[in-house]
Amino acid sequence: MRVETLCGFQFVNLDAAAAPIGECFPEVAAGLREYLPHLDRLQPVEWVTAEERCNWKVSVENYSECYHCGVAHPSFTRGVIDPRRYDIRADGRCLRHTTTAVDRAAMSYAIDASDSEHAADYSSWFLWPAFSFQVYPGGMLNTYHWRPLAVDRTEVVRGWYAPAARATKRWRRWPSWTAPPPSPKM
Ligand SMILES: [Fe+2]
Numbered sequence: 001m002r003v004e005t006l007c008g009f010q011f012v013n014l015d016a017a018a019a020p021i022g023e024c025f026p027e028v029a030a031g032l033r034e035y036l037p038h039l040d041r042l043q044p045v046e047w048v049t050a051e052e053r054c055n056w057k058v059s060v061e062n063y064s065e066c067y068h069c070g071v072a073h074p075s076f077t078r079g080v081i082d083p084r085r086y087d088i089r090a091d092g093r094c095l096r097h098t099t100t101a102v103d104r105a106a107m108s109y110a111i112d113a114s115d116s117e118h119a120a121d122y123s124s125w126f127l128w129p130a131f132s133f134q135v136y137p138g139g140m141l142n143t144y145h146w147r148p149l150a151v152d153r154t155e156v157v158r159g160w161y162a163p164a165a166r167a168t169k170r171w172r173r174w175p176s177w178t179a180p181p182p183s184p185k186m
Helices: 026-036 057-061 074-079 170-171
Strands: 002-006 008-012 042-052 087-091 095-099 122-129 131-136 140-150 153-163
Touching: 026 122, 026 131, 057 140, 057 153
Parallel strands: none
Antiparallel strands: 002 008, 042 153, 087 095, 095 122, 122 131, 131 140, 140 153
16 A cells, blocks of 8 residues: 655555556646645644435536536535636646636635735646545635445545634635525625
8 A cells, every 4th residue: 555645635545556646646736836825834624524325426527517516506606716717627637627716795705815826716636536626715725535435325525724814614614515604704
């Protein structure tokens, strides 16, 4: 069994002959650090698990488009990101999602766009086959991990990481896809 580290996260690989993760996904480390210059100072906030009654490949396929986001995740497309700019393209084995934050007046939580170059952007890096890094506007990181349980059951584990000032469950819930935020502004 091999354990490798990418941007502070450990990845286990059962294939001793596999190429190193940095070779499989050469753009990810630099891209993540470009979007999260404070990556090494992020603090873990919460892990959330959800079971989906489908094969893991169906869940991954669903994740690989965002046409459904407006219907299934309205708090995301109305209060976090601009769905009109949502773009997905392949970059080697990585599937890259990018867009910008929604208009500041509509955002469900306050961000400081001057924090860093991409503080008002969203981007994710899906690492085939079953993991994704997602950077939310405001410099929050979400990890998305598909765990196959059975042919028709998948557990999705999402980890949230935030700058120290926002490393609370209260902040974490604001960019949530599943619950509309209560009262947005600081
Ligand atoms: Fe979805």
